[in-house]
Amino acid sequence: MTASLCVLGAGLIGGSLLRAAAAAGWETFGYNRSEIPAGADGFDVGTDLPAVLRRAAAADALVVLAVPMPALDAVLAQVAAHAPGCALTDVVSVKAPVAAAVRAHGLAAGFVGGHPMAGTAESGWAATDAALFRGAAWAVTVDDGTDPAVWRRVARLALDCGARVVPVTSAEHDAAVARVSHLPHVLAEALAQAGAAGGALALGLAAGSFRDGTRVAGTAPDLVRAICEPNAEALRAVLDETLAVLAEARRTLDDGSLAALAEAGHAARRRYDEQHREVVSGVVPGAPGWLETLRAAGRRGAVLTALD
């Protein structure tokens, strides 16, 4: 039987998911709030959400929530009304708030959270790319009560899109992405402001370090807010940590030194460059202790590259 996939929201991530899954042999269809030129590319993306969801229910499709966080509640209400029995996942940045919203709509039993760590500063259907997820990490949640059959379908989707599966709890995911995704946004926005405050002369002298350091400040502000604000608590914690590191660097600069900051930062970047990705295998979803085994694997940076 061909696996069926229903993607709700055909922006950069949802649209790229339609392309990648279709290329991997999934039967795909979806919904977008407005008309988009997906049809011109051979994709079936409608604007009638109830109709799309009734089709998903009939096809026993895996339904993917791919709308920004602020739109999630309204979409979940429709899922609960028209496709409550479908396996459900998401590609929204933050995981605990999505899981809470899913729970509030009575859809927790069939839900497994997901987050492909891929994107560009572009957005919308025009920016979609079937290769977007190739080689990327794709977080798949392993919270208590996870249905092994749904987990397997979500992991299969991630693998079929060319990604490596990182098993992680929602809470641990959110703390981690505050560090490696949301904080980079905050620092990029601040750096861009510091550069522009120097006027045309400073911007004219800007080279690679400024360009790369501010790249994600090119993301639309509403999208940055939709990504970061639902994770405000974890982001506050890591921002406090970073403010302390910067305040200490500021203090050592009084003596003209950046030694401690440069040494620690370089060591940290090397750890990132040299990280070894252990591959986990032999874990059978549903077998005793499977969730604990996967959580432990995720914590040591391991990934799944296949399902047994």
Added chain:
Amino acid sequence: MTASLCVLGAGLIGGSLLRAAAAAGWETFGYNRSEIPAGADGFDVGTDLPAVLRRAAAADALVVLAVPMPALDAVLAQVAAHAPGCALTDVVSVKAPVAAAVRAHGLAAGFVGGHPMAGTAESGWAATDAALFRGAAWAVTVDDGTDPAVWRRVARLALDCGARVVPVTSAEHDAAVARVSHLPHVLAEALAQAGAAGGALALGLAAGSFRDGTRVAGTAPDLVRAICEPNAEALRAVLDETLAVLAEARRTLDDGSLAALAEAGHAARRRYDEQHREVVSGVVPGAPGWLETLRAAGRRGAVLTALD
């Protein structure tokens, strides 16, 4: 007559300068503290500094200081001893401290500061590239007392390497690069630490925003210090500014909002992306008011792409 160029220090910048200038038809030679495989590539780079400088004096070469700031004083003492009459420039990051050191060695009359805004996280001869400066901004100083003939030779070198000349005073240069070069280093070092503090899980989930935001933390710590520390005063000022922006963002996060930060950061990055590079022409070095004209042009982001 073929223009002659003597480069002191054949690391990434100095070595790339040898390559670029040679490709543009300059007669090139240089000095490096240790033996490097430059000879294998056909470049004449010796380790006997007095001998290299005597050759520079005999050839009336333009001498380029391309050693890190901590090594500058010792090299300048040798220049003063063996080639005091040569036209002199530099490719060190910060300008006012270099000008002060040059002055201290009695070499100010023949000196015009320079700073090509190009580089990578790599270093050493192996990383050199004749195309490194192509399309880059190259700051050339226009401080009071600048010798127009030397200025012309330095600007010619920058243009021959494929760069655009940004005329700027030493003080204004240092304030600007604190914003667009040194602050990016500081934030990258802090971001790398925040990511690594999340352990293997966080680093495993890191994608483009973390990779780009921490790229320059891959630079050797000693080099980061040599670049940033001589500009400690300007860096402190812009770091204070940025700490205030981040503290305010932290405050708005208490209400769950990043609206102000994201809007201002996005507008700033757009200003960078959309900057128009006015091209200045018709300025004759040495003509009345030439320094003031060039300073004003640099302040509005204008560049020279040719010498009249």
